[in-house]
Amino acid sequence: MDKKTAYLTIFLLLVAAFLGGSSLAKVKYSEERYLGEKIKQGSGAPPTQPPFNPPKTQKPEVKFYVMSFCPYGNQAEEGLEPVYQLLKNKVNWQPRYVIYPDYCANVPSDQKTQCEANYCYKEKGKIYCSMHGLGELNQDVREICAFGQAQLSSNLSSMDKWWKFVLLVNSKCTSQDVDQCWLGLAKEAGLDTSQIISCAQKQKAALLSKEVEESTKDNANGSPMVFINGSLYNGGRAPEDYKKAICSAFEKEPEECGRILGKESAGAAGGCN
Numbered sequence: 001m002d003k004k005t006a007y008l009t010i011f012l013l014l015v016a017a018f019l020g021g022s023s024l025a026k027v028k029y030s031e032e033r034y035l036g037e038k039i040k041q042g043s044g045a046p047p048t049q050p051p052f053n054p055p056k057t058q059k060p061e062v063k064f065y066v067m068s069f070c071p072y073g074n075q076a077e078e079g080l081e082p083v084y085q086l087l088k089n090k091v092n093w094q095p096r097y098v099i100y101p102d103y104c105a106n107v108p109s110d111q112k113t114q115c116e117a118n119y120c121y122k123e124k125g126k127i128y129c130s131m132h133g134l135g136e137l138n139q140d141v142r143e144i145c146a147f148g149q150a151q152l153s154s155n156l157s158s159m160d161k162w163w164k165f166v167l168l169v170n171s172k173c174t175s176q177d178v179d180q181c182w183l184g185l186a187k188e189a190g191l192d193t194s195q196i197i198s199c200a201q202k203q204k205a206a207l208l209s210k211e212v213e214e215s216t217k218d219n220a221n222g223s224p225m226v227f228i229n230g231s232l233y234n235g236g237r238a239p240e241d242y243k244k245a246i247c248s249a250f251e252k253e254p255e256e257c258g259r260i261l262g263k264e265s266a267g268a269a270g271g272c273n
Helices: 003-043 070-089 110-117 134-152 156-172 177-189 193-218 240-245
Strands: 061-066 090-095 120-124 126-129 225-228 231-233
Touching: 003 231, 061 070, 061 110, 061 193, 070 156, 070 240, 090 134, 090 193, 110 120, 110 126, 110 134, 120 193, 134 156, 134 177, 156 177, 156 231, 177 193, 225 240
Parallel strands: 061 090
Antiparallel strands: 061 225, 120 126, 225 231
């Protein structure tokens, strides 16, 4: 081999070694960068919820505070309904509604009249308001009346009708159109609409006053807030989450608690406060 060929061979070997080392470095850097991203993503995972241990009773009470047009409250209702279908009257179900007696109290004086017209109902010197407007407040009252109607019936299908009505309104009405939208949906659910209308007209203030009383007693000022045997539940809102929490409140779990209602969720997020 002459000198020229030898120098060329050495040069090519050096270039190959450099390129090989550079590629390995890039691979190593990419792996480290990827692993670093994986770690960062993992570190953002929600913290594990502490165990929920409510008092145990033969028939647990589930009291859930919502607003009829709070999306997070609607999410809670949609998570609770399959658990209702599973456990039915083995649980004492108590829907409650968040009503504010002073929602417009901190509004500038020149805007207070308009605020009360948009969000509140007045009767005999008392004022009752709802976060998403007067349409929501009216629907809260109708759902309370429909629930009372279901309670008066010994037939379990009446409670099924209430749940159907609530979920239909959640999916098909808005707080702006609900005063027209609700009627057809109540009929579709099989409810007695004349009774609901009569109840809402004659008992509106009394029913709203009761909701204020209950929410004050439970310190419930947001939607959703779910109390199981008096203990505030802050876990996930998937049906399986609610099922496990409610079943943990039985002195003796019924066999229905062994049924899986899908996957658990990562945890609760969001509310109307």
